[in-house]
Amino acid sequence: MIVAIDGPAGSGKGTIASMLAEYFGFKYVDSGLLYRKVAAASIWAPSVDLQDAIYSMDFSKDVLRSEEVGARASEIAGVPQIRSLVTELSRRCAQNIGPYAGVVMDGRDIGTVVFPGATCKIYLTASPEVRAKRRLAYINRHGSGTATYEEVYENILERDSRDSSREIAPLTISDDYVVIDTSNEIPKESFSRIKKIVENIL
Numbered sequence: 001m002i003v004a005i006d007g008p009a010g011s012g013k014g015t016i017a018s019m020l021a022e023y024f025g026f027k028y029v030d031s032g033l034l035y036r037k038v039a040a041a042s043i044w045a046p047s048v049d050l051q052d053a054i055y056s057m058d059f060s061k062d063v064l065r066s067e068e069v070g071a072r073a074s075e076i077a078g079v080p081q082i083r084s085l086v087t088e089l090s091r092r093c094a095q096n097i098g099p100y101a102g103v104v105m106d107g108r109d110i111g112t113v114v115f116p117g118a119t120c121k122i123y124l125t126a127s128p129e130v131r132a133k134r135r136l137a138y139i140n141r142h143g144s145g146t147a148t149y150e151e152v153y154e155n156i157l158e159r160d161s162r163d164s165s166r167e168i169a170p171l172t173i174s175d176d177y178v179v180i181d182t183s184n185e186i187p188k189e190s191f192s193r194i195k196k197i198v199e200n201i202l
Contacts, residue, residue, distance in 0.1 A: 001026070001102035002094060003198060004111035007124035008171060009070065009159050010131025012182045012190055013106040016124065019191045020104045020198065027100040029093045031107035031114070032073065034086045036064045039073035050085055062142055067135075067155060074159045077108070078166035087169075090114050109169040111177060120201050122194055123173045126183040132156050 003026065005017050014030060021028035034054055040063055041053035048057060063069060076082050091114060094103045107114065111121035126134075132153035139147055147155075163171040173179065178197055182190045 001120070001202070002115050002118040003102065003104045003120045003122070004115055004118035005104065005106040005122045005124060006108055006110050006112070006171070006173070006177070007106075008108075008126075008131065008163065009074075009156055010135045011124040011126050012134075012187060013124055015187045016122075016182075016190055016194060017104045017106040019187065020194060023191075023195060024102065024104075024198065024202075025100060026102040026104045027093070027097045029090060029103060029105040031086060031090045031105060031110065033064065034089060035073040035077050035082070036069050038082055038086070039069050039076055040064060042076060043068065043072060050082060054085075054089065065138070065142070067139070067147055067152070071155060071159065074162050077163070078168055080168055083168050087114050108163055108171045112172060112174055113169045116174075120198055121174075121177045122197070123177040123179045124190070125179065125181050128153060128156050128160065130183045 003020060005013050007013050014032070017030070018028050020026065037057065037059065038050060038053045040059045041048045041057055045053070045057065090105065094105060094115065097103055105114070111118050132149060135156065136147065136149050136152045139152070180190060180193060
């Protein structure tokens, strides 16, 4: 079983995906992390091979989750060579699940490009204002840089525009998605709603 969770930055994809994976005993694959590794390498080690950046280079979580790396990841996600590589690696991760009962994968194009035949497709969204507040709270909580709300908000809008307008695998949804707005929910509430959706499919 493959559960695809797509949505814009700050919508709660990673949090909900990891909660679902833990609850159901599924493997969790964070496709965005693969792009962030390539993005970090492009900033600090631009001569490194793409696959080496993903498999060999070790960046701290704070570096990978920084605003600088996030913005760069959004930019390079539209490069055909990088998109193709990460898509293939994501598919391999889902095929090699070992003892897990299924896979939960989050990203921007999991249900539309990576696994269009996914068993369950969830699209998480939230207002830009809420997503900016969440992102700023993360930055302050983990000390992964300094930024104002205005800066984070503008970055969110820029990433939304870039992700939805790129020619290759843009952020979009198809008719078979369940759309959930998490603007007025805490993660536990969103998780409870999505858990029921997955349970109804199992």
